Amino acid sequence: xxxxxxxxxxxxFGEHAxxxxxxxxxxxLSLNTVAAAxxxxxxxxxxxxxxxxxxxSGGSERLDAAVRAVAEAVDPRARGExxxxxxxxxxxxxxxxxxAALCVSAAAAIGDALANYxxxxxxxxxxxxxxxxxxxxxxxxxxxxxxxxTVATYGGVVCFARGAxxxxxxxxxxxxxxxxxxxxxxxxxTGDAVAAVQAxxxxxxxxxxxxxxxxxxIAEKAFSLLQAAPxxxxxLDALVDENHALLRDALGVSHPAVxxxxxxxxxxxxxxxxxxxxxxxxxxxxxxxxxxxSLAALVRRAEEAGMRAHVLVLGAPGVGEVPxxxxx
Ligand code: MEV
Numbered sequence: 020x021x022x023x024x025x026x027x028x029x030x031x032f033g034e035h036a037x038x039x040x041x042x043x044x045x046x047x048l049s050l051n052t053v054a055a056a057x058x059x060x061x062x063x064x065x066x067x068x069x070x071x072x073x074x075x076s077g078g079s080e081r082l083d084a085a086v087r088a089v090a091e092a093v094d095p096r097a098r099g100e101x102x103x104x105x106x107x108x109x110x111x112x113x114x115x116x117x118x119a120a121l122c123v124s125a126a127a128a129i130g131d132a133l134a135n136y137x138x139x140x141x142x143x144x145x146x147x148x149x150x151x152x153x154x155x156x157x158x159x160x161x162x163x164x165x166x167x168x169t170v171a172t173y174g175g176v177v178c179f180a181r182g183a184x185x186x187x188x189x190x191x192x193x194x195x196x197x198x199x200x201x202x203x204x205x206x207x208x209t210g211d212a213v214a215a216v217q218a219x220x221x222x223x224x225x226x227x228x229x230x231x232x233x234x235x236x237i238a239e240k241a242f243s244l245l246q247a248a249p250x251x252x253x254x255l256d257a258l259v260d261e262n263h264a265l266l267r268d269a270l271g272v273s274h275p276a277v278x279x280x281x282x283x284x285x286x287x288x289x290x291x292x293x294x295x296x297x298x299x300x301x302x303x304x305x306x307x308x309x310x311x312x313s314l315a316a317l318v319r320r321a322e323e324a325g326m327r328a329h330v331l332v333l334g335a336p337g338v339g340e341v342p343x344x345x346x347x
Contacts, residue, residue, distance in 0.1 A: 021131050024051040025123035025152075025338040027109035028116035028170040029198065029303055029331070030294050031245075032262050033238035035216045035270050037164040041235035042180045044242045045170040046196075046333035048115065052107040053341055054124035056132035061099040067091070068100045074107075085118070085158040086125055092154035093129050093136075093147075103128060112206040114295025119167030122155035123148060123338050139340060148172055148338055161210040174337025178242040180235075188246045196245070196333040197306045199289055199314060201321050203276035205299030212296035216270050230269035237262050252307045256290035259304060263292030272297030280326060287317035306330060 026047040033043025069087045086103055103125055109117040126148045130136030136144050152168040166179040176196075178186040220227040241258045244251055263281065267273035277293050280302040284291035291304035306314060314330060321328035 020055050020057055021128070022053050022055045022341045023124045023127035023131065023338060024053045024341045025120045025127065025171045026051050026116075026174060026335045027120050028167055029200065029301075029333065030114075030166065031176075031303075031333075032241045032258065033234055034293075034295055034297070035213065035266065035272060036231040036234035036238075037166050037179065037181070038162065038213055038216070039220070039231050040181055041231050042178055042183075042238040042242070043164070043166050044176065044178050044238050044245070045166050046176045047170050047174040047335040047337060048109075048331050048333070049335040050109045050115065050120075050331075051335075052105060052109055052117070052120035052124045054103060054105050054121070054128040056101060056103045056125070056128040058097070058102075058129075058132040059100045060097070064098040064100075067097050070100070070102050072102070072104045074105075081158060082121075085122060085155040086129075088158050089122055089125050089151050089155040090129050090133075092151035093126060094133050097133055101129065101132065110202065112208075112300070113202050114207070114209075114293075114297070114300030115200070116167045116171055116295075118159040118209075119152065119156060119171040122152035122159075123168055123171040125155065126151035127338050145172055145338070159209070160213065162213055163209070170337075172337050175334050176242075176245060178238065186242065188242065194334060196250070197330055198303045198333060199284065199291075199306050199309070199317060199328055199330050200294075200301050200303045201280040201284065201291070201317075201326050201328045202301045203274070203280050203299055203326050205274055205276045207274075207296055207299035209296040212272055212298045215298070216272065219271055226269060230265045234262060234265055237265075250307070252305065255305060259290045259292045263302075266293055266297055270297075274299050276326075277302055279324065280321070283320055283324060283326075284317065287313045287320070289313075289317065 027050040037043035149172040289304035
């Protein structure tokens with residue numbers, strides 16, 4: 020039984036607009052979910068039996084349904100007993116791609132157990148893992164764009180638009196692009212936030228479509244800035260500020276705790292924006308300009324405010340095998 024891992028993610032630019040066809044830029048983080056699966060085939064079984072084991076509990080109905088959707092996407096004809104073990108360092112409900120890391124690592128592990136996916140890391144294998152993971156993401160989030168599972172599959176820094184060829188930047192962890200992520204601790208549900216933006220679009224189509232178009236341009240510009248050496252930090256920070264203002268004012272997905280976290284970052288010299296679905300969750304900013312003492316001050320002040328701040332490197336690898344024993 021092989022253990023597989025997939026990373027969490029940070030959406031840098033373009034969240035929500037990406038659901039409606041715009042570009043978005045996301046990076047893989049060095050926080051992972053690991054998964055291992057065992058399959059006992061039973062040709063006479065009426066259906067696939069699925070049991071999911073996590074470190075906290077026996078799972079939940081939605082988790083079981085998501086894993087079943089992943090398994091059915093891997094092989095709709097599989098009959099027998101499938102057991103899946105999961106362990107994760109990606110915080111749940113914070114907008115850091117915990118469900119996508121789960122679905123991608125599960126797809127790799129289930130593909131391995133069902134012996135369907137034989138050539139790990141070939142482009143066909145990656146595409147199959149990504150497609151199967153999206154089936155699970157649909158159970159968690161109703162109408163996901165697919166960016167979260169895509170960055171968890173391919174890793175690095177990607178520019179994604181629905182139905183378009185994925186653009187991958189040669190920006191791995193070795194580039195040392197660092198961000199500070201502040202977790203407000205306010206949980207949020209991606210599906211509900213996406214539905215709230217849809218309702219706003221239905222109410223005020225012209226204004227919301229104009230915001231999507233501007234966010235699309237911001238994401239494309241930011242993707243090219245991120246690939247340049249040296250990075251134009253001031254230009255990137257200006258895009259961070261503008262994207263956050265559009266998310267807050269035009270799409271309405273900020274939250275008082277998110278605004279407090281953005282203000283805290285600003286006081287420490289970091290331009291920050293919300294990331295992921297918003298309405299709580301995390302904010303992030305690039306830390307290029309910040310001194311280590313102001314970063315230490317930010318971490319301390321976040322803690323005083325009941326939040327948690329972490330400095331993370333962007334561009335972790337995507338899905339792959341881990342040379343550790345399977346989770347117990
Ligand atoms: C969630 O990480 C990002 C959203 O844009 C939803 C999606 O793309 O599926 C809010």
